[in-house]
Amino acid sequence: MPTLRALSAAATAATLLAATSATATTATAAPAAAATASTAATATATPAAPSPPPPPKPLLTDAQVDKAVARLDQTVRDMMRRTGVPGVSVAVVHQDEVVHLQGYGLRRTGENARVGPDTVFQIASLSKPVSSTVVAGTLTAPDEWDRRAALPGFSLKDPWVTEHVSTADLFSHRSGLPDHAGDLLEDLGYDQAYILDHLRLEPLTPFRASYAYTNFGFTAAAEAVARAKGTSWQKLAADTLFKPAGMAHTSTAFAAFADAPDHAATHVRNANGTWSPRYVRDPDAQAPAGGVSSTARDMSRWLRLQLGEGRLDGKQIVPADTLARTHLPEIVSQQPAPPQNRTGFYGLGWNVSYDDAGRLRLSHSGAFDLGANTSVTMLPLEELGIVVLTNGAPVGLADAVALDFFDFAEHGRPTADWLGLAGTLYAQMEDASRSPTDYARPPASPEPAEDSAAYTGTYDNPYFGKATVTADDKGALTLSLGPKPERFPLAHYDGNTFSFETRGENAVGRTGVTFSDGTLRVEYLDADHLGTFTQP
Numbered sequence: 001m002p003t004l005r006a007l008s009a010a011a012t013a014a015t016l017l018a019a020t021s022a023t024a025t026t027a028t029a030a031p032a033a034a035a036t037a038s039t040a041a042t043a044t045a046t047p048a049a050p051s052p053p054p055p056p057k058p059l060l061t062d063a064q065v066d067k068a069v070a071r072l073d074q075t076v077r078d079m080m081r082r083t084g085v086p087g088v089s090v091a092v093v094h095q096d097e098v099v100h101l102q103g104y105g106l107r108r109t110g111e112n113a114r115v116g117p118d119t120v121f122q123i124a125s126l127s128k129p130v131s132s133t134v135v136a137g138t139l140t141a142p143d144e145w146d147r148r149a150a151l152p153g154f155s156l157k158d159p160w161v162t163e164h165v166s167t168a169d170l171f172s173h174r175s176g177l178p179d180h181a182g183d184l185l186e187d188l189g190y191d192q193a194y195i196l197d198h199l200r201l202e203p204l205t206p207f208r209a210s211y212a213y214t215n216f217g218f219t220a221a222a223e224a225v226a227r228a229k230g231t232s233w234q235k236l237a238a239d240t241l242f243k244p245a246g247m248a249h250t251s252t253a254f255a256a257f258a259d260a261p262d263h264a265a266t267h268v269r270n271a272n273g274t275w276s277p278r279y280v281r282d283p284d285a286q287a288p289a290g291g292v293s294s295t296a297r298d299m300s301r302w303l304r305l306q307l308g309e310g311r312l313d314g315k316q317i318v319p320a321d322t323l324a325r326t327h328l329p330e331i332v333s334q335q336p337a338p339p340q341n342r343t344g345f346y347g348l349g350w351n352v353s354y355d356d357a358g359r360l361r362l363s364h365s366g367a368f369d370l371g372a373n374t375s376v377t378m379l380p381l382e383e384l385g386i387v388v389l390t391n392g393a394p395v396g397l398a399d400a401v402a403l404d405f406f407d408f409a410e411h412g413r414p415t416a417d418w419l420g421l422a423g424t425l426y427a428q429m430e431d432a433s434r435s436p437t438d439y440a441r442p443p444a445s446p447e448p449a450e451d452s453a454a455y456t457g458t459y460d461n462p463y464f465g466k467a468t469v470t471a472d473d474k475g476a477l478t479l480s481l482g483p484k485p486e487r488f489p490l491a492h493y494d495g496n497t498f499s500f501e502t503r504g505e506n507a508v509g510r511t512g513v514t515f516s517d518g519t520l521r522v523e524y525l526d527a528d529h530l531g532t533f534t535q536p
Helices: 002-017 025-042 062-070 072-083 124-138 142-146 159-164 167-171 183-187 192-201 215-228 233-242 254-259 284-290 296-307 320-325 397-411 418-432
Strands: 087-094 097-105 331-334 344-346 351-354 360-368 372-379 384-390 457-461 465-471 477-481 486-489 491-494 497-501 510-516 519-522 532-534
Touching: 062 072, 062 087, 062 097, 062 397, 072 087, 072 097, 072 397, 072 418, 087 296, 087 397, 097 296, 124 167, 124 215, 124 233, 124 284, 124 296, 124 320, 124 360, 124 372, 142 167, 142 320, 167 215, 183 192, 183 215, 183 284, 192 215, 192 284, 215 233, 215 284, 233 284, 296 372, 296 384, 360 397, 372 397, 384 397, 397 418, 465 519, 477 519, 486 497
Parallel strands: none
Antiparallel strands: 087 097, 087 384, 331 344, 344 351, 351 360, 360 372, 372 384, 457 465, 457 532, 465 477, 477 486, 491 497, 497 510, 510 519, 519 532
16 A cells, blocks of 8 residues: 555664664673672562663764764765765764765756755655654643644544544544545645545544554644644744754745755666656645755754753754653654564654664655655764654665664664665565556456446546546547546456556555446545445
8 A cells, every 4th residue: 555655664664673683782781680699699588579670871973973873974975875865964963963964966967066064855754753843842741742633623533532532642643543644635636624624434443552654644744733823834843943043945835846946856766777857746735744844954953952951052052851742752653573573662753762772763764655754863862863854765774774874873884785675675565556457467357347337427436536537539438537627547457347546645556436326436545435426
């Protein structure tokens, strides 16, 4: 389903981090083990409870970090050569200093303009930890995250859940909404108001007991915060974070990105391995979840603020306690699996994990299949963080640069081919999203279709709206969907089943359309059983 591909934006870094090895398991566990053994040996009555392990300590030296930074240029260039990604920008912060800030490659293929530290990129789902920083900046106490997210025009299928769902529930993807609920409506051209209103038709899984990544649930919560403050999300983000933090080239509006003279066009990879700026991705409908654009320089300031507990250049911009709440686990997002058997968590806009040394690791990836891939990783205890921005569709480079950097800092060498691993994971997710039926290869002897008049007409759907099927003078069918509408030529497959090539951020190749007794079912729209349209 399309959601598997989109999920890679959040899950790829978390999945790969779960495979990394830690360096200090024995060093941190040994004192506790010795204390426990000693206590057990001397106990004569009720055994004393084992002593808790000591709190984790920083393990990286300045020299280790310096060596990792020194090889970054070569790492980025090697990975760009292997993938062909046109442009990259990287920032590294250590102990409140920007120790690396560099752009690489081209802003747009076919032109000469180079990427620099002030080139504006669309950061996709890296918007989520930025947006949780904004919300943290509006609060006065951590428990205010648990207030109800009340927004006119937004409700969920269960009225009780609607009355109790909080900002924290929606920012941690534990509301019960299905994976990527609403994204397909955005692809068809519906606006934010329509999408948020129609989330009420989505089926729900158990509230606060199930994790499913939802851009528009996240967006609803952010918009509710802005409305409670009597302003727009765009103005709230600017006034609360971007202006006070000196993030002069950061915005939540697509127009600001498009109008920036120094911006990186989005690119997709062609069949021959070259890259082209073929698509434009306007994410305004989900601005808090995926609509931020920024530069490596601005993101370095945000990293300093994050690692500085909300403080930047001597000024407390975001309260330390409300920001710290965003770094805590809110829901299990990844069950433990061999070989490391580590559990992954999601906080408030962050993937949250702990290594074998007990150190907190925060990360998030961002991905537009239409042409952007980004990554952030922080080890707060080490006061170390990296942001990687790219102007190419996800092939693993952004995640791999960050993973390789931390791996080298820990071990003095990369312990894995992170680009190969990340690229394979993205490719697997893309393959999993496609239909199990290869509609490009109809059966050798298909059942004939009926006359085109049997299919033409208008069909209604409470979630996706109206669908219209028309035929030209040769009987060729076209399906129209969405408010604009989007037109999709139908190709016959077998009997009353046709197919079309999907388009947009959540495109999955060819998908099926099946007609039956006055209904049509669009396969890729039916993941949550909402994809059947009925003639009046």
